[in-house]
Amino acid sequence: MLRKAMGFMVSNPLSGVVGVLALIVVVASLLSENFLNSYNLVIIARSLAFIGMITIAQSMLMILGELDLSLGAIGGFCGVIGGILMVKVGLNPWLAFALCLAIGALFGLLNGLLVTLLRLPSLVLTIGMAGVYGGLNLVITKGVAITGIPADIGFLGSGKWAGLPVPFWIMLLFLVVACFITLKTPFGRYMYAVGSNLSAARMLGIRADRVRLGVFAFAGFLAALAGMLMVARLGSAQPSIGDSWVLGPIAASVIGGVPTTGGIGTPLGAIFGAAIIGVIENVIVLLGISPYWQSMVSGAIVVIAISLDSISRRYFKRD
Amino acid sequence: MKIVKAGVVLALGILASAGVASSALAADGPGTEKSESYRFVVVPKVVHPWFDKVNQGAQQAAAAIKAQTGSDVEIQYSAPQSANVAQQNEIIERAISTRPDGIIVDLLDPSGNRTVLQEAQEQGIPITLFDSINPEGMNLTTVGSDFCEQAEMAANRLIELLDGEGKVAIMMGVPTAPNHAERARCAQAVFDAHDGIEVVATGVDNDDINTAQQQASAIMQANPDLDGWVASDAAGPVGIGQAIKEADKVGKVQLVGLDDLSQMLVLIKEGVADSSSASRPTMQGYWSVISMWQLATGAITPNHIDTGNIMITPDNVDSFME
Amino acid sequence: MAYLHVDHVSKMFPGVKALDDIVLEIEMGQVHTLAGENGAGKSTLVKILTGTEKPSQGRVMIDGQDAASHDHLHKTIAYVPQEINLFGNMTVAENLFMPFSRSRRGGWLFRRRELERAAQTWIDRFKIAARPGDKVRHISISDQQLLQIARACTNESMKILILDEPTSSLTETEVERVFRVVRDVVSSGCGVVFISHKFDEMFAISDTISVLRNGRKIETRPASQLDDRQLVSLMSGQEVKTDSRLQPEGGSGEVMLRVEGLCGKRFEDVSFTLRRGEILGFAGLVGAGRSEVMQTLFGFLPARSGNVQLEGRAWRLGDTHYSIRNGLFYLSEERKYHGIFPGQSVRRNIGMALLHATARHGVIDARRERERVGDIVRDYDIKTPTMNKNIAFLSGGNQQKAIIGRAMACDPRILIFDEPTKGIDIRTKMEIYRLMKVLAERGVGIILVSSEMDELRRCANRIITLYEGKVSGEFHIDQASGDALVGAIHGHGGSGHAA
Structure with a gap:
């Protein structure tokens, strides 16, 4: 029985990252008595909700061997568009919400089209597109937040259901959707094929470009969703939404077993990676570590987490 | 020259009289609760030297309270890594979950921070704001100075230096930062009111010294006949000063700076900048803690404590250097 | 005693006995061919000779000493892999002497002139049709193959040279160029271990032929005492x-x-x-x-x-x-680049082409996929412990069978x-x-x-x-x-x- 459990743990690629997460949670709860209180757990769940949606999107792109560094900018821009539609145009908030998700998917699709048609490396292209979306955002808002978002959609951002924040449940829902797509559908198989060997995928007649476009669009959709939920949460459309959604999700995906080279890993693993980063950032503030040290400490812990995972993998493979 | 605004004197007066009143009158009136120790969390907008000075002032106030009353005051300084409302909200949320005796915040955006502040109030944690205005429908004590006045002081000083005639440029800070935007607007308004003054260029430095330097260099290249500069954030004038030095235009292009970063003070000493219109971060930190402590003792605190602005000139610059 | 003596070596991997009590002697000044089917244990044996794997039992004696306790002895054994393994964007000279510390062309400065002069002597000796300053990706495959051998030979302490299918991507005339080099190496007193699947080549170049089958050594004989027929039956254990x-x-x-x-x-x-x-x-x-x-x-x-x-x-x-x-299906010669999805399981690799049959309403039916892939693994005799094994770990022949089986499933x-x-x-x-x-x-x-x-x-x-x-x-x-x-x-x- 124990042997079987051990075997499962060793063979399951997620066991490393889950183990590291468990370790960090235990250490955190020993270091700070506030860590496990229900309010703090709600906070962690909520911040994981937003960064998690971007992480799901980014990890799916990374499985393809692509990156989209403009997801944060798309989220912020869609949030602002949503704010304008709701406040300035006076559109029904639900309609505006849905419209913004569609616009986000279009932005993602545009990134994908540029990557596939121009045969550009997505890293460089999306750095540029982040500037375009972020710049348009500033042009439209002049940097001023749009206030007066209708309270109707407020519960999407700040409401709770069964003790946990609504955005967290929405993130979980899309995590299930993303895992279903990647693991259970032919489309998901094609994603892994394209990410693991593009020429072999083309040799099999897989339309790599269509797969790419699909994932880019889905990623844009998720970014817009995160942005709109943040607007609902803040009650205002802040131009700065999404600024901090760029590097964290990439690190989270790598920690969770999706390398930047693509072809392996799952969105589920990436979410565990995001949880590791989220818990570390939470605890660092709880412990009152000087803000000048925070980046360094959280960076170092992330490096240690990745190393632990990779060392454990190598160690178990040996035997 | 008027150094300290009357408002500060007034606030001091109120505080002093409150202290006298409580000792002389009712033993269980407002401000009579005493605790052995207090823990206040200070949440600035971002990691930035200006906020270090706020923190310094806060620590000074903590020491003062300890010396006067014997109560321990712990100041926990918790800064977002980037100036981003969502991130600041998370910092505030995490502060709430450590259940401090009070949270002192510089709001990045009143509307965006509103929900979290309400959450803190629901959890029974008092809040004092500094360097920012109340979110709609909230009535928290604010500590700070008038941004518009600060920018107007700088603009007027520059007009004076140019004898009311010349071409000037404004360096915007972070376009999304309301206080930067307000300063730029107020400076622009002052210039517009003077017929002899023409605003020929506006730069954006994103509160970054390097960017400010690049922008200033480019603008001076494009406008060789530029006569003077004002800025809207603390990093801006430092970058502009460096650009002026590089372009060998010291004395030909006037600079009236903003705030009191140490590089700014050096520029004034070197004569690159004429002067700087400074808010007083140390005082903001000091009075935020005093006000927070008063709130914790059960006292009622004023709506606003004005810490004022001050013109730093070569005459008084030494008193700002450490 | 022979320079290289494999003394009752066995190698166990989880669930598999890759080598079983191998005894082998490699003499200097001879070409010793290792023959065997895919998965017979040739690669594992080579890994043990070069020191990348340690024997589970037995010893490798090099120059009369146990190599396990004298690690430097493995350095006298140079290995040229089957696949071209060069830096395409660097020059012939740079490739020859990389890493510079090993070839003692290191030091603080990179001296291009001197390096290229040294390279020229190797180019002449191996008759490589290239100049020292040419980028490797611009020279022909056969010259690249020769360059790989030359690179191995720059190792001054080399006593044994192992060539793993050096001719698999060459045409017949090009093969002769490689053989000339092999004879040159042998005449300088070194021993050569040669691995190939082509019988005519084995007989053309070998002095001795050893046959491996299922991890055991079946036979060692002078090449002159063997013919095609015997070799085939030794290798397969049955009349093919x-x-x-x-x-x-x-x-x-x-x-x-x-x-x-x-x-x-x-x-x-x-x-x-x-x-x-x-x-x-x-x-x-x-x-x-x-x-x-x-x-x-x-x-x-x-x-x-x-x-x-x-x-x-x-x-x-x-x-x-x-x-x-x-x-219309195309099965590429470049299995690694065009055929398999490395890092993915055998099941996923084959299943990739079966999705039209295994997916219902857009959802993959895992049971049907297992069945269909299982059929192909059986029908095409793909040797893999489980269909969940990473395909990159399968032998080339089994990868090829998987790719063919996959294409066949699509009619x-x-x-x-x-x-x-x-x-x-x-x-x-x-x-x-x-x-x-x-x-x-x-x-x-x-x-x-x-x-x-x-x-x-x-x-x-x-x-x-x-x-x-x-x-x-x-x-x-x-x-x-x-x-x-x-x-x-x-x-x-x-x-x-x-x-």
């Missing part, structure tokens, strides 16, 4: 029918595929027809454009012009998805095999030949691109030769003399002489 003729029977039917004036990258104006029931062979030197023609036909590479018809209907070029949907109308037996043992080879024959007889159009004359003569009904991107000849198998074929390959029309 090496039919000399495996052409499909029943004669050629109507034209299936008509290609007219196809132009693309590295080839011009290629026209040919493929008839139902025949195997059409394509011969040519490496770089003659054979793979390019096929990949363009398949839609993987863009076509500049040309007209293609499949069963009378116009064919769309430049879209692999269209090709697959319409039953192809035309199959293009590009070097299907490269690096594959004789028994699997024969299986693939028979499979092609059966398919052709069932009405599938087969195109076979090969560098092995023997393979083409054995399987193809007709052979088209390409030379420098143009069709240089067409031969019916009964009329194709060896000389005429070789001449056409080297661009001497149908009449030339062997080069």
